[in-house]
Amino acid sequence: MGQGCGATGVGSGLRADAERNRLRIVEAAREVFAEEGIDAPLNEVARRAEVGIATLFRRFPTRDDLVTAVFADRMSAYAAAVDRAHAEPDPWLGFCRYLEQVCAMQVGDRGFTDVMTQSFPRFRSFEAERRRSLDRFGDLVTRAQQAGRLRADFVVEDLPLLLMANAGVVSGMGDAAPDAWRRLVTYLVQAFAAETAEGPVATAQPLPEAPTPRQVARALARVQARAARGPGRAQ
Amino acid sequence: MGQGCGATGVGSGLRADAERNRLRIVEAAREVFAEEGIDAPLNEVARRAEVGIATLFRRFPTRDDLVTAVFADRMSAYAAAVDRAHAEPDPWLGFCRYLEQVCAMQVGDRGFTDVMTQSFPRFRSFEAERRRSLDRFGDLVTRAQQAGRLRADFVVEDLPLLLMANAGVVSGMGDAAPDAWRRLVTYLVQAFAAETAEGPVATAQPLPEAPTPRQVARALARVQARAARGPGRAQ
């Protein structure tokens, strides 16, 4: 007698109206998160989706479930970027374009910036993708170094460094100067060039130690812990 | 008959016990702001000062009053740094040291980072000091450029850019990698060197437009507006 779940065709297992609401919620969350970051009030998401708050919580019991659903496709794009970079025949150009693309992704979407800089370990579902991307980025680095274009003391951990710096500029400048980040990235790309490292300035001032992978991991975990402690404030 | 205000000696105009409490509050706020940023709950400040919440609000009617009191001396230090830089005989060294000092000030004090990156226009009392510092920094820039050590396309608006980038790294890495910011600053200093700008990489990839002073001002104002709208969240 009536197991109810009709499953009209796909394996969603949701009633048609429920599936429709789910999509409305994700769509609304995409907008809200982009504007206010992933800590935006969920009330607002439900309101914009024209859905009761309970419906939102029923479908996405935790904020992270919602974030995961919202940014899944962007994460794929992030993962795809490194593959595109590998396809580029010129190692240095591939390296530079990758940095620029990744930084560009942080622009105009505060939510994705949050996900990129604080939230990798927070969302388990993204961890595998992130790890793979970083590995592939390592290949990119090696290739550019062997071509003699990227300085030898560049390490993969400089990528999170760049992402955090870029996030600072993006969130600091906001829409008042939406292209300011390009200037930072250009400065840094020039600093990353092998010839810069061989110049007298660089020789006189050696690069300080990069953060270790463990340190980066701890840093990201710390942000996660802070977010867990208090879902408020933060800014 | 009794106008009450004894004024023990200095012009504080406060009763002795009240003055004592004021100091306790500022001291507590200094600690709390350093740890949690300038949006930290004021409850916590009052608790740590062992003072009733009403006392805090009576003495500092707005959060900004408290922030101003807490960071007045640090702002003086910030202003003094540019003078020290001018005293340095080598223009390039003075320029570099200034950048490093200013960035170092953002480390280990989340509150000061907030004040430096979001809050200049928010706190009128600091506006004059900031403007003067930026002017003096402009002299530093000119001097270093005339010495042929600083690239000609460097502009004073690159300083807020650097501060925002640095703030991103400082808050992102936290105490997990407390020295990571040095690596960013070193990269950037090398990028700022004149010889870097003359290299083939820089020539191939010209620097994008810097944000105009107006854009920077608007960016900072925007952050102020957001902070005014909702004293929560942020993080």
Added chain:
DNA sequence: CTCCAAGTGGAGTACCTGTTCCGCTTACAG
């Protein structure tokens, strides 16, 4: 010592956000 204005602390109010509960509605299988 007396007195009172300055000062105090904590309870109270208001607002915001997260999260759950529960009675009502509806899609859809039979």
Added chain:
DNA sequence: CTGTAAGCGGAACAGGTACTCCACTTGGAG
């Protein structure tokens, strides 16, 4: 068409923070 489980919405509860009010205490002038 009908029954029912899935789904729904909003009220209610909970916790945290900003800010105010007011009855009580106290420094210090005279």
